Amino acid sequence: MEFPHLERMRLRRCDSAASVPQFCNSPTVIVMVGLPARGKTYISKKLTRYLNWIGVPTKMFNVGQYRREAVKIYKNFEFFKPDNEEAMRIRKACAAAALKDVSAYFTKEQGQVAVFDATNTTRERRAVIISLAKEKGYKVFFVESICDDPEIIAENIKQVKSGSPDYVDRDIDEAMEDFVQRIECYKASYMPIDDEKDRKLSYIKIFDVGSRYLVNRVQDHIQSRIVYYLMNIHVTPRSIYLSRHGESELNLLGRIGGDSGLSPRGLKYANALADFIRSQKITDLKVWTSHMKRTIQTAETLGVQYEQWKALNEIDAGVCEELTYEEIQENFPEEFALRDQDKYRYRYPKGESYEDLVHRLEPVIMELERQENVLVVCHQAVMRCLLAYFLDKPADELPYLRCPLHTVLKLTPIAYGCKVESYFLNIEAVNTHRERPRNVNINRDTEEALQTVPDHV
Amino acid sequence: MRGSCHPKNTRDRAVCMTNCPTLIVTVGLPARGKTYISKKLTRYLNWIGVPTKEFNVGQYRRECLKIYKSFEFFRPDNEEGLKIRRQCATSALNDVRQYLSVEGGQVAVFDATNTTRERRGTIVKFAEQNGFKVFFVESVCEDPDVIAQNIVQVKLGSPDYLHCNSEEAIEDFMKRIKCYESSYQPLDEVLDRDLSYIKIMDVGRRYLVNRVVDHIQSRIVYYLMNIHITPRSIYLCRHGESDLNIKGRIGGDSGLSARGKEFAKHLRKFIQEQNIKDLKVWTSQMKRTIQTAECLGVPYEQWKSLNEIDAGVCEEMMYEEIQEHYPLEFALRDQDKYRYRYPKGESYEDLVQRLEPVIMELERQENILVICHQAVMRCLLAYFLDKTADELPYLNCPLHTVLKLTPVAYGCKVESVYLGVDSVNTHRDRPENVNVQRSTEDALQTVPAHF
Numbered sequence: 057m058e059f060p061h062l063e064r065m066r067l068r069r070c071d072s073a074a075s076v077p078q079f080c081n082s083p084t085v086i087v088m089v090g091l092p093a094r095g096k097t098y099i100s101k102k103l104t105r106y107l108n109w110i111g112v113p114t115k116m117f118n119v120g121q122y123r124r125e126a127v128k129i130y131k132n133f134e135f136f137k138p139d140n141e142e143a144m145r146i147r148k149a150c151a152a153a154a155l156k157d158v159s160a161y162f163t164k165e166q167g168q169v170a171v172f173d174a175t176n177t178t179r180e181r182r183a184v185i186i187s188l189a190k191e192k193g194y195k196v197f198f199v200e201s202i203c204d205d206p207e208i209i210a211e212n213i214k215q216v217k218s219g220s221p222d223y224v225d226r227d228i229d230e231a232m233e234d235f236v237q238r239i240e241c242y243k244a245s246y247m248p249i250d251d252e253k254d255r256k257l258s259y260i261k262i263f264d265v266g267s268r269y270l271v272n273r274v275q276d277h278i279q280s281r282i283v284y285y286l287m288n289i290h291v292t293p294r295s296i297y298l299s300r301h302g303e304s305e306l307n308l309l310g311r312i313g314g315d316s317g318l319s320p321r322g323l324k325y326a327n328a329l330a331d332f333i334r335s336q337k338i339t340d341l342k343v344w345t346s347h348m349k350r351t352i353q354t355a356e357t358l359g360v361q362y363e364q365w366k367a368l369n370e371i372d373a374g375v376c377e378e379l380t381y382e383e384i385q386e387n388f389p390e391e392f393a394l395r396d397q398d399k400y401r402y403r404y405p406k407g408e409s410y411e412d413l414v415h416r417l418e419p420v421i422m423e424l425e426r427q428e429n430v431l432v433v434c435h436q437a438v439m440r441c442l443l444a445y446f447l448d449k450p451a452d453e454l455p456y457l458r459c460p461l462h463t464v465l466k467l468t469p470i471a472y473g474c475k476v477e478s479y480f481l482n483i484e485a486v487n488t489h490r491e492r493p494r495n496v497n498i499n500r501d502t503e504e505a506l507q508t509v510p511d512h513v
Numbered sequence: 514m515r516g517s518c519h520p521k522n523t524r525d526r527a528v529c530m531t532n533c534p535t536l537i538v539t540v541g542l543p544a545r546g547k548t549y550i551s552k553k554l555t556r557y558l559n560w561i562g563v564p565t566k567e568f569n570v571g572q573y574r575r576e577c578l579k580i581y582k583s584f585e586f587f588r589p590d591n592e593e594g595l596k597i598r599r600q601c602a603t604s605a606l607n608d609v610r611q612y613l614s615v616e617g618g619q620v621a622v623f624d625a626t627n628t629t630r631e632r633r634g635t636i637v638k639f640a641e642q643n644g645f646k647v648f649f650v651e652s653v654c655e656d657p658d659v660i661a662q663n664i665v666q667v668k669l670g671s672p673d674y675l676h677c678n679s680e681e682a683i684e685d686f687m688k689r690i691k692c693y694e695s696s697y698q699p700l701d702e703v704l705d706r707d708l709s710y711i712k713i714m715d716v717g718r719r720y721l722v723n724r725v726v727d728h729i730q731s732r733i734v735y736y737l738m739n740i741h742i743t744p745r746s747i748y749l750c751r752h753g754e755s756d757l758n759i760k761g762r763i764g765g766d767s768g769l770s771a772r773g774k775e776f777a778k779h780l781r782k783f784i785q786e787q788n789i790k791d792l793k794v795w796t797s798q799m800k801r802t803i804q805t806a807e808c809l810g811v812p813y814e815q816w817k818s819l820n821e822i823d824a825g826v827c828e829e830m831m832y833e834e835i836q837e838h839y840p841l842e843f844a845l846r847d848q849d850k851y852r853y854r855y856p857k858g859e860s861y862e863d864l865v866q867r868l869e870p871v872i873m874e875l876e877r878q879e880n881i882l883v884i885c886h887q888a889v890m891r892c893l894l895a896y897f898l899d900k901t902a903d904e905l906p907y908l909n910c911p912l913h914t915v916l917k918l919t920p921v922a923y924g925c926k927v928e929s930v931y932l933g934v935d936s937v938n939t940h941r942d943r944p945e946n947v948n949v950q951r952s953t954e955d956a957l958q959t960v961p962a963h964f
Contacts (some may be wrong), residue, residue, distance in 0.1 A: 223821075255719075268706075269722040274738065277877060284735045287725065366863060377857075412817060415866075426728060 082195050084161040084278055086171045087185055089200035091246060092239050093212040095265070096201055099286070100173040101472045102201075105470075106285055109445045110418055111411070112278065113167050118160055118404045119174035122150035130222040133237035138245055152179065155188055162194065169278065176397060177246040179253075186257075197279050198259035199286065200249050216471050265291055284421070294428040295338070296446070298439055299464045301350035302326045303485040306378065307461065310486070310512025313370060313377040321483055325462045326357040328481040332464060333358060333431065342430045344368065344420075351433045362433075367416050370435035374407025381509045383488065385502055392505055396496040399455035410455050413441050421445055436488055439465075444472050456492060461485035486512055534613035536640050537622045538633065540651035542697060543690045544663040546716065547652055550737065551624040552923050554650075557736055560896045561869055562862070563729065564618050568609055570625035573601035581673040584688040589696055597728050602632070606639055609931055613645060620657040620729065621645075628697040630704075637708070648730050649710035650737065651700050651928060659716055660690075717741055736873070742920075744860065745842055745879040746789070747897070749890055749913040753777050754800035754936040757829065758912065761937070761963025764821060764828040767807035769804045776913045777808035779932040783915060791879045795819065795871075802884045813884075818867050821886035825858025832941065832960045836953055843956055847947040861906050864892050871941055887939055897925050907943060937963055 067078075086103065088096040107114035124130070126146055135143045140200050151174060161167035176182055182198070189196045203209065213235050213446055216500055217223065223231035251270070260283050261270040269287055274280050274446075302322030306314045318326065333341065341401050345351035346368035355362040376384050377392075384392050395402040403409035408416075417438065424430060424442075432442065436459050444454040460484045466477040487510040495504040537554070539547040542843065549566045555849050556773065558565035575581070577597055586594045602625060602744065612618040627633055634647070640647045666687050668674065674682035700710055702721070711734050712721040720738055755772025757765045784792065794811055796802035797819035806813040827835050827842075835843050839856075847855040854860035859867075868889065875893075883893065885912050895905040897918050909918075913936045917928040938961040946955040 106528055251719075267724055268702075269720075270722040271722065271738065277874065280735075280739055280877065283738065284731075286733055287722065287734065366866070415817070422730065426731065 061305050065461055081168065082193050083167065084169045084195045084197060085158060085185065085189055086169060086282065087176055087182065087196060087198045088171070088173045088196055089176045089182070089249060089259075090202065091177065091242050092175065093209045093217065094201040095212065095291075096175070096199075097173055097216070098291075098472060099199060099201065100171045100264075102289060103285065104169075104171050105445070105448045106421075107169055107282075109414065109421075110281075110446075111414070112169055113165075114171065115161050115165075115167055116171045116173055117154045117161075119147075119151050119154050119172075122154050122267065124149055124221055129182040130465070133234050133241060133262065136238050136241040136505075137240060151184075154257055155185065159188075159192060162192075178479070179247050182249075195275060195279075196258065197275075198249060198257060199282075200259060202248065202259045202261060202263050203265060205264060213344060219471065226279055260286060260492065262286065283424075288422055288425045290426070292428055294425060294430075294469075296429075296467045297333075297336075297431040297464055298442060298459075298467065299354075299431070299432060299433055299436060300439055300459060301348075301354045302329075302483075303461050303480070304350045307486050307488055308513050310382075310510070311372040311378050311381045312381075315348050317349050321462075321485055322354070323357075325481060325483045325485070326354045328353065328462075329464065330358045330480055332479065336466075338429045340429060342427055343433065344430060345433045346370070346435065346438070348435070351435070354433050358431075364456055365420060367420050368432070368434045368438055371405065371410065371437035372407040374404035376404050376407065380512070382506060385505045389502075389505065390498050391496040393496055393500060396492055396505075399492070400451040409498050410437065410441065411451075413437060417441050447476065448473075458489060461488065486510065516682065532619075534618065534645050535620045536609065536613070536636070536645045536647050537620060537733070538627055538636055538647060538649050539622070539624050540627045540633070540649055540700060540710075541653065542628065543626065544660050544668065544686070545624070545652040545654050546663065546742075547623060547650075548624055548661075548667070549742075549923060550650060550652065551622045552714075553740060554733065554736065555620075555622055556732075556896070556899045557872075558620055559899075559901075560865065560872075561609055561732075562865070563620055565620040566612050566618055566624065568612075569623055570598075570601050570607045570623075571606050573605050574598060575672055575771065577601055584692060587692040589692060598936065602635075606636070606914060610639075610643055613843075614643060626691055626693055630698045641715040643861070645727065646730075647709065648733065649708060650733075651712045652715045653699060653712060654716060656715060657848065662864075670922065688795050711737060713737065716957050739873055739876045741877070743879060745881075745920075747875060747918045748882040748915055749881075749893060749910075750882070750884055751886060751890055751910060751912055752796075752799075752805045752884060753780075754912050755801045758937050758939055759964050761831045761833075761961070762829050763832075764824040764830075766799050766801075768800050772913075772936055773801070773805070774808070775935045776932060776936070777805045779913075779934055780805065780915070780926075781809045783930065783932055789880045791880060793878055794884065796884045797821065797889070798855050799886070802886070805884050816871060818887045819889055822864050822888035823855065823858040824859065825855035827858065829854050831963070833957060837954045840953075840956065841949055844947055844949040844951060847956075848942055850943070851902040861888060861892065862902075868892050880903050898927065899924075909940055912939065938959065 066356045088100055097118060100118070104114045104116045115124065123146065126149070127135070137143070154172065154174070158170040158172060161170055164281060172185065176185070186196055214228070215230055217235050218228045223234070226234070249257065249261060255272065258273040258275050258279060263269065264291070266287070271283055274283060302318045302325035304322055305316040305319050308319050341360070342359060343355055343362035345355045345362050345364050347364050347366045348369055352364065352366070376388065379387070387473050391405065399409045401414065421442070424432075434442070437455070439459040440454055440457040443449070443457050443459065443465065449457060462481050462483045464479045464481065466479065468475045489510040493504060493507040539551055541547050548569060551569070555567045556564045574597065577600070578586070585591065588594065605623065605625070609621040609623060611931040613621050627636065632842065637647055652736065664683055668686050669679055670684050674685070677685070699842045700708065706723065707722055709724040709726055709730060714720065717738070717740070722734055725734055752768045755773055755778035756767040756770050759770050786888070792811070794806055794809060796806045796813055796815050798815045799820055802819070803815065825840065830838075842856065851861045852870035854863065872893070875883075885893070888906070890910040891905055894900070894908050894910065894916065900908060913932050913934045915930045915932065919926045941961060942959040944955060944958040
């Protein structure tokens with residue numbers, strides 16, 4: 057049956073008159089919109105971190121940074137007065153410079169997503185961006201944050217503004233007062249995205265830190281993922297505890313992978329972990345483990361309910377499962393070298409790569425974002441992936457992050473990042489961390505290959 | 514601040530724990546896609562393992578009334594009609610309570626117009642009394658083309674209009690819609706700000722989402738925001754016959770046999786003849802699907818998630834060898850093929866979980882050909898054709914056969930095209946004897962022939 061009059065539900069990419077060809081993977085510019093202290097930079101940084109972690113090259117462009125470089129010394133809110141022509145010129149130039157860098161990021165650095173972090177509170181400013189994007193074949197997705205709760209705004213100002221370079225020589229009260237005046241400067245000319253006039257734009261409006269969202273014309277996969285992510289994050293204070301299982305029998309033997317139980321020291325750790333958790337006095341703690349014996353045994357001693365996730369299972373070493381590094385070198389010397397050459401992307405034959413791990417852990421991260429206090433009992437490679445997400449570590453560093461046994465990491469989101477506290481629970485364990493050896497050539501000799509293998513029984 | 518469901522200290526409210534059942538309530542005028550959404554959502558939730566059931570109040574009305582005369586039944590001043598309709602809603606809610614509180618259901622979809630604040634208030638109270646969370650799904654649409662299309666696709670075939678011709682049916686249905694319009698109170702941003710809901714406007718062009726309180730609501734919102742109704746077809750097929758297929762061995766990563774390569778050529782011809790607009794092609798990351806796609810001469814995308822089920826210790830074995838080395842495992846698998854996990858491998862249940870992002874992206878796409886594997890294809894097919902976990906592992910997905918799925922009305926039309934190239938049969942039915950003590954002969958009763 058033909059339905060010629062049925063309107064397309066998918067927005068077509070606008071066919072630009074410019075000469076730039078429209079590829080399937082046009083870069084996307086995410087444009088933040090909102091008054092100061094509405095969480096735009098918080099969202100920008102978090103979104104950038106998430107997209108990079110899942111493998112989408114993303115970079116943030118904060119116009120305030122450009123302004124600080126142009127103006128060197130910030131005097132006071134008068135700079136932002138709408139009748140300050142000199143300042144207006146500088147601010148416009150900064151936005152233009154940032155947009156130029158966005159283009160460079162796409163064309164010269166193979167970037168895929170740029171997050172343009174500024175107030176963008178006037179239709180005029182947004183029109184400039186839309187027109188540039190149209191000319192160059194970029195997709196645009198707006199993220200507007202609307203909030204009128206004075207408590208939230210005050211909290212924002214305290215958490216992130218008083219520490220800003222703009223207020224480095226001021227005390228908190230002065231900073232607060234000046235910043236409030238700064239917000240007033242924007243208010244008069246603020247034109248929120250309009251549901252009628254802007255109905256052809258793609259955007260999400262976030263109201264009151266996520267109690268409500270308005271989503272318009274999601275064009276493609278990446279925008280759909282961005283919307284899903286933004287709808288799952290929250291700002292309620294909480295902590296995430298990451299720990300590996302207690303030392304296992306195979307750990308002691310220097311063997312990787314497998315599904316062995318805890319060693320006597322590992323069991324001791326499980327008890328120490330229970331004590332530690334009790335001492336932290338955490339409200340409503342959720343506990344997650346993998347489906348493998350060693351994490352389950354570790355969680356059992358906690359005496360609380362825990363949830364098992366197959367997605368938290370250790371990286372599958374395929375043909376190398378349960379081998380020692382010495383045996384891997386003996387039986388698969390070439391594979392061993394290839395792994396050292398690119399540990400993030402290297403996939404064990406019939407196994408997985410760190411890159412595969414990240415992909416399988418994405419739903420875990422999404423649910424971690426939704427949750428509040430959580431303890432995740434997992435494995436070395438898995439913990440490295442999760443840690444890299446929270447601490448914004450790139451793919452090169454991820455496989456070499458230190459996640460020793462019998463150590464709990466407590467992550468607490470603050471300001472734009474994450475505070476990390478490391479607790480070694482004083483139970484000895486083997487070291488399972490193997491650094492990248494100097495020689496990664498496939499022709500290297502056995503001694504060079506095994507240079508960094510940690511001790512074992 | 515967003516928060517989880519906390520127990521409230523009010524007399525009439527049951528305590529709501531984190532895993533309290535959820536009642537999804539549709540809202541909207543007739544012909545706005547409520548039943549379409551209800552059925553699709555129910556199918557999706559069941560497939561990902563969340564026991565869900567839909568309750569269509571119109572069905573209850575048809576059972577009560579037996580014969581539908583005309584739109585007059587729905588007139589707002591028809592007291593007798595109103596009484597019956599209220600009874601039907603109550604009856605449906607009783608069945609909801611039975612399903613969620615007694616039968617172990619986790620989500621119930623209450624499919625009705627629910628266009629007045631009063632009716633919704635009754636439902637909210639009902640949910641509070643029983644400890645259910647409520648999530649509203651409102652569909653708002655004023656596009657006359659879309660509405661006309663809906664009526665043609667699903668209303669004309671409705672039991673209500675069996676004895677009318679198309680014109681009469683359309684005329685009556687339009688009057689029916691009018692009966693609801695005057696009393697319609699859409700969910701209000703201010704008055705209903707404490708409710709959890711999603712408002713879908715113009716078939717998904719715009720959404721308003723309010724107070725998502727937990728994981729399942731978040732998944733529901735994500736799903737609803739990814740589905741569309743643009744006409745399209747999904748083509749599913751397996752890789753061409755592989756060298757291991759011929760030997761009767763499972764799993765592995767072998768290349769195509771000569772007949773498999775022949776199939777790939779026939780597949781190219783078939784695709785060309787279908788003349789499909791903007792066809793996307795997906796494969797797994799295993800040789801046999803990639804080799805099949807290579808022959809098509811068009812760009813294709815490789816998904817690791819589409820890889821065949823991992824048979825762990827049984828990889829590359831024949832069924833005879835599995836019976837010889839792991840007779841217990843072999844029997845356990847026959848006892849519960851959906852949940853059984855190969856040692857160091859996966860279960861069908863695991864497969865469904867890893868295929869969920871594939872399904873989500875399939876929903877977003879339009880015309881697409883997925884070249885995959887037997888177990889994977891069974892999982893995808895079960896999603897589209899709403900097959901249960903029991904049936905899923907035994908769905909027939911023979912080699913060298915393309916299934917063309919086209920969404921139509923509330924379901925999916927399936928056309929099976931065998932491309933005329935011989936191959937081995939790889940389908941092993943459930944044997945009669947699944948007891949762990951069974952003989953080798955009983956165990957191998959249903960193994961298909963191979964070299």
